[in-house]
Amino acid sequence: MTMLIMMRFWTAWILSIFVFLSSASADEENPVNKWIQDHVKGSVRYRNFSHFGRHKHEKMVRQEGILRLDVEQTFQERWRLFLTPQWKVDSANYTAGGFQDFRDTYQRDSYFYVREGHLKYRGDDFDLTVGKQFFTWGTAEGYNPTDNLNPRNYLDIPQREKMGIFSFSAGYYPTDASLSFVLIPLFTPSRLPLRHSRWTATSSLGERPEALGSGTEIGTIQQRELPGKRLDKMQVGFRAKKSISGWDFSLSYFDGFDTLPVIREDTNTNTATPRFNRMRIVGGDFSTTSGKLEYHGEWAVRLYEAGRATSILPFVFGGNYTWDEDQVNWLWLDQIIWTLEYSKDITLHKRDNPDYRESSIFTRPFQNAILSRLALKVDENNEFHLSGNYNIHRHRTEHHHNNSYLQPKIIHKFSDAWKIEGGVELFWGAQNSFWGKWKKNDRSFLFLTYLF
Amino acid sequence: MKNVKISILSRLIVIVALIFSLSGASLSGEQMTGRQIMDKQKQLHESKDEEFKQDMLLIDRNGNTSKREVENYYLKTPEKLTKTMIIFLSPTDVRGTGLLTWEQKTREDDQWLYLPASGKERRIAASGKKNKFMGTDFAYEDLRPENLETHTYNLVGSEAVGGKDCYIVEALPSTDQEKAESGYAKRKFWIRKDIFLSIKKEFYNKQGQLEKVSVDEDLDNVSGSMWRSKKVTMEDLKAKHKTVLATTDRKIDKGVPDSKFTLRELTKK
Numbered sequence: 001m002t003m004l005i006m007m008r009f010w011t012a013w014i015l016s017i018f019v020f021l022s023s024a025s026a027d028e029e030n031p032v033n034k035w036i037q038d039h040v041k042g043s044v045r046y047r048n049f050s051h052f053g054r055h056k057h058e059k060m061v062r063q064e065g066i067l068r069l070d071v072e073q074t075f076q077e078r079w080r081l082f083l084t085p086q087w088k089v090d091s092a093n094y095t096a097g098g099f100q101d102f103r104d105t106y107q108r109d110s111y112f113y114v115r116e117g118h119l120k121y122r123g124d125d126f127d128l129t130v131g132k133q134f135f136t137w138g139t140a141e142g143y144n145p146t147d148n149l150n151p152r153n154y155l156d157i158p159q160r161e162k163m164g165i166f167s168f169s170a171g172y173y174p175t176d177a178s179l180s181f182v183l184i185p186l187f188t189p190s191r192l193p194l195r196h197s198r199w200t201a202t203s204s205l206g207e208r209p210e211a212l213g214s215g216t217e218i219g220t221i222q223q224r225e226l227p228g229k230r231l232d233k234m235q236v237g238f239r240a241k242k243s244i245s246g247w248d249f250s251l252s253y254f255d256g257f258d259t260l261p262v263i264r265e266d267t268n269t270n271t272a273t274p275r276f277n278r279m280r281i282v283g284g285d286f287s288t289t290s291g292k293l294e295y296h297g298e299w300a301v302r303l304y305e306a307g308r309a310t311s312i313l314p315f316v317f318g319g320n321y322t323w324d325e326d327q328v329n330w331l332w333l334d335q336i337i338w339t340l341e342y343s344k345d346i347t348l349h350k351r352d353n354p355d356y357r358e359s360s361i362f363t364r365p366f367q368n369a370i371l372s373r374l375a376l377k378v379d380e381n382n383e384f385h386l387s388g389n390y391n392i393h394r395h396r397t398e399h400h401h402n403n404s405y406l407q408p409k410i411i412h413k414f415s416d417a418w419k420i421e422g423g424v425e426l427f428w429g430a431q432n433s434f435w436g437k438w439k440k441n442d443r444s445f446l447f448l449t450y451l452f
Numbered sequence: 453m454k455n456v457k458i459s460i461l462s463r464l465i466v467i468v469a470l471i472f473s474l475s476g477a478s479l480s481g482e483q484m485t486g487r488q489i490m491d492k493q494k495q496l497h498e499s500k501d502e503e504f505k506q507d508m509l510l511i512d513r514n515g516n517t518s519k520r521e522v523e524n525y526y527l528k529t530p531e532k533l534t535k536t537m538i539i540f541l542s543p544t545d546v547r548g549t550g551l552l553t554w555e556q557k558t559r560e561d562d563q564w565l566y567l568p569a570s571g572k573e574r575r576i577a578a579s580g581k582k583n584k585f586m587g588t589d590f591a592y593e594d595l596r597p598e599n600l601e602t603h604t605y606n607l608v609g610s611e612a613v614g615g616k617d618c619y620i621v622e623a624l625p626s627t628d629q630e631k632a633e634s635g636y637a638k639r640k641f642w643i644r645k646d647i648f649l650s651i652k653k654e655f656y657n658k659q660g661q662l663e664k665v666s667v668d669e670d671l672d673n674v675s676g677s678m679w680r681s682k683k684v685t686m687e688d689l690k691a692k693h694k695t696v697l698a699t700t701d702r703k704i705d706k707g708v709p710d711s712k713f714t715l716r717e718l719t720k721k
Contacts, residue, residue, distance in 0.1 A: 041544060125711070136572040173716045243715075246559055248575050287575045289560060294577045324580035326635065335583070380587035416518055416543030451544035 042069040044450045049156070051443040057196040062092040062156075068115065078123070084116040094155045094194065104163065104188045105226065109155065116164045126172045132164035135182060137239060137252055138298045139287040140316040142341050142371030142389065145300035146252050146283035149182060149237050151190040151259035157199045157438060158405070158425055163188065177242040184235040187227045189276060190259040195221075198441050222273040225264075227257055247288045252300075254281040262309050263357040272357075278305040295319035307352040312364065314345035318371070335377040343369045365434045368392045381413040385423075391434055403429025403436045421447040486605030486621040490641075493648045494600065496677045502526040504702035505541075508588055513692035519543070520586065525712050533557060534597060535713040546586070550718045553578075566718045573715050582635030589664060589686040589695040591635055594655075598623075602630040611642065613652050618642040636663075647671075649679045664688050674704050 047064040054060060071083040088095050088109055095109040118131025138144030153161045165188055172179045193199035227233040235256025242249050261274035283300035299315035318341025325334050343366035351358055366389070373387040388406040409423030424444045429436025484492070508520040521541040528534055533555040540549040548568035555561050566573040581593035602625065609620045623639045625631045637660055642652035649671065655664040668681035684697040711717070 041547065043544075134571055136570070139574070171716070173711075173714065175710075176714070178716060241715075243562070246556070246562060289563075289575060289577045291560070292577045292580075294575060296575075320577070322577055322580075324583050326580070326582050413545070416545055419545065 039073055040069055040071050042067065042452055044068075044452075046448045048446045049443050050445075051198070051441060053440040053442065055198045055440070058092055058198050062090060062094075064088065064090040078121055080120045080122065082116065082118055082120070083114065086113045086115045087111060088113065092197070094197070102166070103186050104151075104166075107191065107194065109153070109191070114164075125174065126170065129169045129171075130167075132166050133169060134162060134164055135167075135169075135237070137250075137283075137285075139248070139250075139285040139296040140298040140318065140341060140343075141320075141339050141373070142318075143314075143316055143343055143366050143369075145298055145302070145314040145316060145345075146250075146254075146281070146285060148254050148256070148259075148281055148300075149184065149235075151188050153191045154193055155191055155197070155199065157193065158407070163191065176244070177240070179241075180237075180239045182237040184237075184256060186229060187233065187235065187257050187276065188259070189224065189226065189261065192260075199438065201437050220269075220271045222271050224261060224274045225276070227276055227278075233257075247286060249286050250284060252281075252283045252285075254279075254283075258304070258309070264355055265357055275308075275356075277308050279303060279309075280305075292322045292324075293319050294321075301348065303348070304351075307349070308356040309358040310347055310351045311349040312345045313348055314343065314364075314366070316341050316343040316366075316371075318342060332378065333376055334379055335375075337375045337377075339371075339373040339375075341371040343371060366391065383411040385409045385411070389435070391429075393433075401430035401433040401436060403427075403433035405435045417451050419449045419451070421445075421449075484607065484619075486607040486619075486623075487600070489607060489619050489621055489643055489648065490598065490600055490605045490623075493643060493650065494598070496648050497679060498528070498597070499526070499678065499704045500528050501706070501708040502702065502704050503706070503708050505700045507698045507700070508586075509696040509698070510588060511694040511696070520546070520588075525708055527708055527710065527713060529710075531557070535710070537713055537717065539718075540586075548720070550720075552713060552715070552718045554713065564715060564718060573719050581633050588697075589688045589691075589693055590697075593634060593636075594666075594686070599630075602627045608640070610645075613642050613644075616651070617645045618651065619645060647677075647679050649681075651681070663690060672702075674702065678704065680704075 043066075045064070045066040045068070047066070049062045051058075051060050051062075065088070067087040069083075069085050071081075071085070073081045075081070088111060090109075093108070095111060097106060097108065097110045098112060100106055100110045100113050114132060116132050116134060118129050118133050120127055120129040135149040136144075136147060137149070138146040149167075150165050151163045153159070153163055165184055166186060168183045168185075170181045193201070235254070237252065237254040237256070239250055239252040256279065257276045258279050259276070262277045264273045264275050265271075266273070280303045281300050283298070285296065285298035287294065287296040289295075295317075296319065297315065297317045299313065301311075301313050303311045318339065320337055320339045323336040323338075328334070328336050345364055345367050369389055369391045371389045373385060376384040378384070386406075386408050388404065390404040391402065393402055404427075406426045406428075407423055409421060411419065411421045413419050422445065424442070426442050427435045427439045429439060431437065431439075503523075503525045506522050506524060508522065510518045510520070520543060523539045523541055525537040526534065527536075534553075535555070536551075536553045538551045540546045548566070550566040550573075552564045552566075552573075553561055554563075561578045563576050563578045564573045565576045581596075582591055584590070585592055585595055603623045604626045606622045606624070607619055608622045611618055611620055619642075621641045621643055623641065625634050625636070635657065636655050637658050638656040640654040640656075641650045643650050649668075651668045651671070653666045654662055655666075657663040664686060666684055666686040668684050670682035671679050672682055674680050680699070680702060682699050684699075685694060686697070687694045
């Protein structure tokens with residue numbers, strides 16, 4: 001088995017190297033090569049995660065190889081096709097299966113995956129897009145309460161990469177403003193940690209996986225119940241944004257499903273069924289500057305249907321402060337940017353449906369939290385980043401203990417094409433707190449990237 | 453007697469003509485003040501809008517080079533304020549990065565940065581004027597149009613550069629804000645007398661030391677009295693680092709629309 005995984009790993013690497021080398025050395029006279037050089041960009045990434053502690057089901061070291069292409073073609077000036085196919089292998093079996101299903105509901109990553117792919121029509125002051133897209137709503141940095149359209153890949157919790165979602169979107173752009181509308185016809189859930197991976201939420205006993213972080217231990221977890229493929233299960237989002245006198249404001253509304261499940265318990269059969277809860281979110285955000293300080297705020301009223309989960313109002317306030325070269329050159333630095341945010345959520349309506357349990361510590365990680373990042377730029381080729389999150393809980397309950405996460409990281413550019421990142425990720429807290437669940441997962445990481 | 457009168461009259465005419473011709477020369481040349489020369493430069497070479505591409509070649513003290521390609525857009529609004537947009541085309545690690553700036557009269561400029569990796573534009577505190585622009589030897593203030601209202605300009609001499617006679621004009625920050633924000637105590641411009649275009653600049657730091665020198669080459673008469681250089685070399689004398697800006701595909705006053713300077717264009721959405 002290990003042999004097979006390693007073979008896949010190296011096959012992908014050889015394929016990657018072959019593709020970019022042949023592209024880089026392509027004869028410009030050949031029209032196909034010329035088209036590739038003009039329209040295809042991409043990257044090859046090697047990622048290594050070396051854990052400090054052992055795990056029953058996983059090796060100490062996990063390696064990933066990713067080849068990603070960005071293919072772009074414009075037709076008749078107004079039409080634009082954009083595709084990001086990706087080939088991925090990893091040594092811990094997080095990746096399996098040749099292709100993703102259209103709805104993207106597999107529980108593992110697949111070897112071949114279209115990360116993003118859409119066709120856009122650009123009018124003078126409007127555009128229409130169809131296909132797999134990414135949406136990024138909100139002005140906060142560490143956590144965005146209004147950004148709920150795309151599911152996330154939680155196979156590796158700290159990475160929590162966003163997943164593209166198949167959707168139709170329309171944008172209208174009057175002066176200094178934008179109005180956007182999104183329709184998501186098919187629901188795609190977030191990809192949760194595998195049942196026997198390092199990132200599975202475990203109970204206070206520390207061994208047996210909880211029912212998806214619900215705080216209960218249930219014998220059998222049934223297959224997920226996904227929202228049906230019906231008109232009334234479609235999801236819609238709307239956002240209006242305006243810049244006025246040095247301020248950016250936006251208001252948003254989303255009527256759709258939480259991409260993380262709630263648990264329907266059946267005590268008679270000792271089973272739990274993950275289901276996806278309908279929610280309505282009204283949100284807003286702002287951003288402005290004063291001297292070297294940029295400050296922002298973001299909030300969302302998140303209302304769940306039929307009391308199956310607790311309705312909440314999460315908000316984030318914070319800012320970025322910049323120290324420029326003339327202020328920090330005595331430290332041999334070019335620039336320092338410090339981001340500091342405070343996040344809290346307020347309970348609006350407690351879950352009152354007795355048949356359901358919610359994975360509260362998974363969906364509400366920043367209930368009273370400080371999020372911060374310090375970026376030190378030594379020069380154009382060297383940077384040091386220190387990112388962290390501290391969750392404060394004055395009244396300690398089973399799930400609410402102080403817990404924290406810290407990530408120091410060094411970034412070095414060998415050239416415009418080659419970049420290396422390395423650092424460590426450290427987790428603290430009680431076993432049932434958000435980061436404490438993974439306190440045995442402290443690790444170092446090393447990413448090597450080649451861009452072409 | 454009549455001939456003597458004619459002779460005296462003709463001499464007087466010649467003298468008056470000479471006086472007039474000399475005074476005319478002084479109006480267009482040696483007696484102009486530094487500010488008048490700067491005004492003339494602005495009047496002759498300022499455009500309503502521009503778009504162009506630039507190759508930026510960065511050369512370090514060991515001769516190592518790296519190249520960046522950018523797309524620039526510039527617009528002068530009816531309120532006489534500028535809007536600029538810079539999009540990076542290469543290298544790959546910064547491709548798609550964009551910076552949009554709206555100049556403001558009574559408050560800080562609006563500035564947004566778009567990083568493709570984050571997928572969203574972010575309002576940012578306006579970059580310090582002294583900061584280097586994306587690792588080049590140009591500070592942000594070097595790339596902005598000259599603000600004549602925040603400096604005093606003194607004509608300090610004449611000198612030939614590349615065989616062309618030039619005025620030497622010294623620019624000193626005149627407002628408290630400019631003195632605080634600018635990285636320079638003084639700049640010197642070599643302005644060609646025939647076309648009123650700066651072809652060499654010296655930048656002196658706050659300690660009064662010569663820090664950088666820029667030289668404009670490959671001048672091009674782009675339209676009417678308007679000239680532009682196709683190549684600018686900025687050298688940081690202390691760091692022994694050089695940046696060569698080569699401009700291509702320049703379009704002037706072709707009507708870059710206001711809609712080009714929006715968040716939609718910044719993010720290419």
